[in-house]
Amino acid sequence: QVQLVESGGGLVQAGGSLRLSCVASGRTFSSYGMGWFRQAPGKEREFVAAISMSGARTTYVDALKGRFTISRDNAKNTVYLQMNSLKVEDTAVYYCAADPLNRSGRVPYEYVYWGQGTQVTVSS
16 A cells, blocks of 8 residues: 655746655555656646656656656655646646556556645646
């Protein structure tokens, strides 16, 4: 069982930056692939980025490459999402998720554990 708690969301102006954090409970964090997803009002949850359990492999949705960076610190049981040059359309609830099979998948059903989400609002 893994519990995930996101933080770091908030209100930011367009062009600004935020860094989201997701802290995992338990001693097996380093054996999970991790992902970030987001969900805007009225839209489906969409993939943002994923990172393998060692951190050696990262995957991004093409539209966000170059602006968002996923990373992890296994010693701190934490995965991060650095978001730069934020746009109004990045406004959403951001969720981190854990995949025991380390697939770096782009679909929500491949992830077993989910955090409660953190709101990111980008104003114009």
